[in-house]
Amino acid sequence: MKADQLAAYLAHRLPDASGITVTNLSRIPGGASRETWSFDAAWDQAGNAVKRSFIARRDPTASLLESNNDLEFELYTALQGSGVPVPEPIWIERDGAWLERPFFIMSKLPGASDARALVTTPEWADMTPAIARQKAEILARIHQFDIARVPLLDRPPSAAAAAPYEIERWERTMRQDTLEPQPVLEMALSWLRRHVPPPPERLTVVHADYRTGNFLYDRSGITGILDWEMAHAGDPIEDLGWLMIKSWRWAGDDRVGGLCSRDEFIKMYEAAGGVKVDRDALKFWEVFSNFKFAIIFITGTKSIVEGKTADLLLALTAFINPGVEAELMGLIA
Incomplete structure (x- = not known):
């Protein structure tokens, strides 16, 4: 996964944004069934500077188990406001047109997992x-x-x-x-x-x-x-x-x-x-x-x-x- 790929994808999803930059892209270690990547993005929108941190969950070439992007995205959506703290799901892509393999983007929550x-x-x-x-x-x-x-x-x-x-x-x-x-x-x-x-x-x-x-x-x-x-x-x-x-x-x-x-x-x-x-x-x-x-x-x-x-x-x-x-x-x- 490369920063310019993510920037291009954000430009597709945010047509009113300009000057999109992606920084601090890194893969989070672990994850036996899906790759997890962290990145920050900044852009201008309606005269305002916007900065957000995201997580990308991408299908791997092979994994310890078969899993379903749609299910995980649906669960995160359903659980919003339930009292079960989960990230906010934002976008999902079911083919590899943007990042070689299916993926979804969600908000990045604070905290460590170690x-x-x-x-x-x-x-x-x-x-x-x-x-x-x-x-x-x-x-x-x-x-x-x-x-x-x-x-x-x-x-x-x-x-x-x-x-x-x-x-x-x-x-x-x-x-x-x-x-x-x-x-x-x-x-x-x-x-x-x-x-x-x-x-x-x-x-x-x-x-x-x-x-x-x-x-x-x-x-x-x-x-x-x-x-x-x-x-x-x-x-x-x-x-x-x-x-x-x-x-x-x-x-x-x-x-x-x-x-x-x-x-x-x-x-x-x-x-x-x-x-x-x-x-x-x-x-x-x-x-x-x-x-x-x-x-x-x-x-x-x-x-x-x-x-x-x-x-x-x-x-x-x-x-x-x-x-x-x-x-x-x-x-x-």
């Missing part, structure tokens, strides 16, 4: 209790949001099908993308099929990647929830299972997301209006989350082997799976 800095540095120690509480409260709001307002959300045929639907989705991905036998994942798959939890009372929005590291924060607290590309309708406890897996315990201890104990998080989530958390269902979704996490890395490895990308991030993910598999075996032993 999970390790948040949970391990003295600078943020006084903020972690408030951020833990906000994290739980925002998740409760996500689960209260009406799925009918997001037509593009993939959803099972009924609440009773929520868990089997997700098992089948990720088993299908494993079968399609694996390059070698997966005995630990086959064992986990068998366990999941034998331990399907009772269905939720209703289907809710499931963020599906809700964790420390996927929100922005500053001294005011959480400023934005990011990375909605895996969102779907399903069992809300799925989100709790995902955020509790060992891979997101950034402080190196048992604290959920490096912020608080699981009992504290559940208590804050339920107090904020979240669903009652059944502990057996939570264990199911924690096992499922590790199963899913391992399969995401299998997809990334296949992209590398097939020459679809030379992204170092995708190459390195293959080394994470042994630890995820060890966690799986410990959970279901």
Whole structure:
């Protein structure tokens, strides 16, 4: 992505603007399914100098998972004013005419996303209790949001099908993308099929990647929830299972997301209006989350082997799976 490409695109979208300049263009590290670029823009409009900061989310050449630009854009649009802090979506392009691949532009929110800095540095120690509480409260709001307002959300045929639907989705991905036998994942798959939890009372929005590291924060607290590309309708406890897996315990201890104990998080989530958390269902979704996490890395490895990308991030993910598999075996032993 180049600054002159973005300037040309802004000129197309802002026909009354003149003197458009794009500065501070940089790719934000991370992002396993879509490239994220930050840039500033300035222009003159009706005699006034305008300056804005933007984020561009562009499809990659290959990724750890398939995702949908339209869904993420629709979610950001629907969630405006809901109490769930998300960026303002501005424009979406479904072809590669402007930036080689499909992309969308959204506003840039203040804050940092570095999970390790948040949970391990003295600078943020006084903020972690408030951020833990906000994290739980925002998740409760996500689960209260009406799925009918997001037509593009993939959803099972009924609440009773929520868990089997997700098992089948990720088993299908494993079968399609694996390059070698997966005995630990086959064992986990068998366990999941034998331990399907009772269905939720209703289907809710499931963020599906809700964790420390996927929100922005500053001294005011959480400023934005990011990375909605895996969102779907399903069992809300799925989100709790995902955020509790060992891979997101950034402080190196048992604290959920490096912020608080699981009992504290559940208590804050339920107090904020979240669903009652059944502990057996939570264990199911924690096992499922590790199963899913391992399969995401299998997809990334296949992209590398097939020459679809030379992204170092995708190459390195293959080394994470042994630890995820060890966690799986410990959970279901």
